[in-house]
Amino acid sequence: MKRTWVLALALATSPAGISAQAEAGAGAATITAGDLRLRIGALAHDSMRGRATPSPELDKAARHIARRFEEFGLQPADGDSYLQEYPLTASRAGTPGRQSIEIDGPDGGTIEGSDILPVPGGRGEVAGPLAIVTPGGADPPDGAVAILRVAPEDTRQGLESVRGLLDGGAVAVLLAVDAPDDYFDGIRRFYERERLSVGMPEELGAPVAFVRTPALPEALRAALASGAGTTAWEARVRTHSEFREERAYNTIGWIEGSDPDLRGEFIVFTAHMDHVGVGRPVDGDSIYNGADDDASGTAAIIELAQAFASLETPPRRSLVFMTVSGEERGLLGSGWYAENPLFPLGATVANLNIDMIGRNWRDTVVAIGADESTLGATLRQTLRDHPELGLATIDDPWPEQNFYFRSDHYSFARKGVPILFFFTGTHEDYHGPNDEPDRILYDKTARITRLIFHLGRRIADADERPEWDPAAYRRVVEGVGRQQGSE
Template sequence: MRYYNYLYLALIAAFLISCSGNGVDKASQSITEDGIKEYIAVLASDDFQGRFPGTLGEEKTIHYLSEQFSSLGLLPGNGDSYFQEVPLMKITPETDFTLNISGKKGSLTLQYGPDFIGGTPTPTEKVNISGSDVIFVGYGINAPEYQWNDYEGLDVRGKTVVMLVNDPGYATQDSALFTGNAMTYYGRWVYKYEEAARQGAAAAILVHETKAASYPWGVVENSFKGTKFYLTSDPITKSELLLQSWITNDNARKLFQMAGLDFDATTQMAAQRGFKPIEMKLKASASYSNRVEYMSSNNVIALLPGSSRKDEYIIYTAHWDHLGVNPALKGDSIFNGALDNASGTAALLEIAKAFKSLGKVQDRSVLFMSVTCEEQGLLGSHYYAENPIYPLNKTVAVINMDALNIFGRTHDMAISGYGYNELDDYAKAVIESKGRYIVGDSRPESGGYYRSDHFSFAKVGVPSINISFGSDNVEHGKEWAETTLLKWIMDNYHKPSDNYEPETWKFDGMVEDVQVYFELGYKLSTTDHFPNWREGTFYKPIRDAMMK
């Protein structure tokens, strides 16, 4: 094994040496501030109406992207088309309904929006939940590998489950429990709703807590209110789950008080082994109507064929979608999504341009994939991963770009899930060649690894990497960078204020990071090696099976 590691590192070093004479440096320098600015200015303009799936905003976005790919000389990635249709179910609930909780000590009427956000994932035009028993199921997790099952011995069919966000490892900061401070997939809201549906629950209520979720209540309102999309093949659409919802922390405390429970003490108990679900002796009721529609959105895919190994593929991904327009908001009602993710989409185009400027065609083919419905739960990338146009066992790697650096140059770059697969070694070699260094996720408690499109490919076994900007700011240092990022998230994430602001954004760090993405993909496109997952990761057996 030691010999293999030395040989592997020697091969990477050979790639770095070889880059100096084949036009890679020149191609990397073709990635410019002006080029990135031009793309972001268009994608984040009011004219694109927040790039919401199924709207005029989508139509303008996908046609703009296909036109840009075509003008760069890239081929359609799906036969003779740049588009892969993603079949969706669109559910729009009425937004003036209430969630009512009653018990011996009184009742609680929760208003849609300020108190709770919710809807059904099933194609049900009229939802009626009447007197459903409410059960607190802790974190709502069934994880055999962690010897944890909040549903053990419990029948929740037809009942309402109340759950906490994140997982017990984060809550206790116990490194021996789950993965300690780092959120696992079991801490994500999407898992918790899916598990509640598998258990047969009629309703699921997720308690919001800003630190545990890593975003404030305003993000829940803007991200989950109103229309939601689901893949038509998603099992949750065929479940009995009539309501999946978030509730504010203040209202959760009132709910627990009605049940005669101390919120803080009870939630602390839920993070300990041996916790048993609690019948809250409350009833939940809700009645509302939905508009159910079936439609398609589109992934945009462009192909740059390789030469000697053109049947092997490197994929770059960046989601094009955002949150659209909310006419109910006063003032600015357009969610332009400039950082999230016009910036990553612009990088996709700049990297395509860099590959086309190479003096020699790379060995492996490169796919540039701008996916839909990331904001709806990674739906576009999930659909491609389950319905790939190019064989997964010929897909070498996925490099994802989501929300790039607007704060200035950094000495470091961060890898979500650092240590999971061998792509880290390639990234490390590229970054260190520039006098920079790699760090792991600076906020592992936020579950960032599970929140963008690389994860869809990881789930089906394809090695994938999500590299984000670092926190060691060249000009201001680490403390300033971390404080500034957190403030931006609280003030602008999933809000209309995520606007393109060229007068305040700093592009020098973004350009350097995009050059890293390009050079990483180039290194992977010029080797015959297929990077794999590390031993002990969940995804390695999946990859090993497909590669036999």
């Protein structure tokens, strides 16, 4: 260990080492508060209308960033394009007037209105004998309308059973929600909002719907409680759901490393360029600008790309700069990249993610994930080497809010890539129209971006790649004992 330290000191104080340090200092100096002010101002301007996924304004942001990458001399990541396109499906439950369940049998009748809620993906009109089923149980008779009782804690399991029931012979599936009205209303609010999913539409090819258990005939409710089997009822089910095919982009550029032995390994810098668009007016303002969330991180990515591109000799490993879309809708863009990477994830040694670094403390940044790998020690050494930044890092002070699972680093972490997530917390303007450029602390944002520059360079030039803490790897990658939240 002592010999290694002496060698590192000798290299740092040699003419070549001093030259490299001076060049790195010059690169960091290109990251300025003034530049960040201009970049955040452009991304979070009212004309960008909150950069919702999908929207023409988000596409405009993606192209704007691509032009910056091209100006800096970055290589396009996807053939000759800086844009990685991915497909989206927008879906929502259909209008209540187009949904009904007619039950023929003892105390039967028609169920409609607020007592029925179609599941997007299922639509059509069919009829058949009603058969009670259980998740993972025997297939229903061919041509039957399958009905299963769903308690609140079993909602996900019930939905996951639908495809198997349809493949097993059911012509429709009813999920009888055995829960208080407010729980059913919560499901309704979820499905009546437009939902985005990655990929092409999943057409279930048959009606699928939630139904309030109290709306069913009393004898049928008793039969549901007693277990599976055929029943004395027949049902005609009619549902409708709406689909729209969309697409969105990630913007990706890269700089090839200078070391022939290490340039096949990659460090990926990420931030999300989308926000939540136009929403409910507050004091007459309906544009949710997203200056901190996450024009601050997106501008930092642009500044980092420029800083590294200014170096005469690139770092030893290759660097990838990525602004993703769809974070606000469920990590869609980074999730697509993780499943369709343009650079091998097995050769991706680190992901440094930046989301909301422009508000709150002037000298402190949260580094989520620092205890999961050797990246934490590298970060601490970088801070010691750069006291001029005037920064300190802290662990996540809000574990109950599950921020770990709510930004794009998680798409990389679950695939086994060591991560650090730089974040300075939410505030009273979070997801509101007052998240405006004039509220950003630009000097602080610049210092955090310079810290990430120095950190990225140190990781890229290190002899060894970062290593996971074994317990963290089991928890994050293998899912042992993991609890996931949602935004």
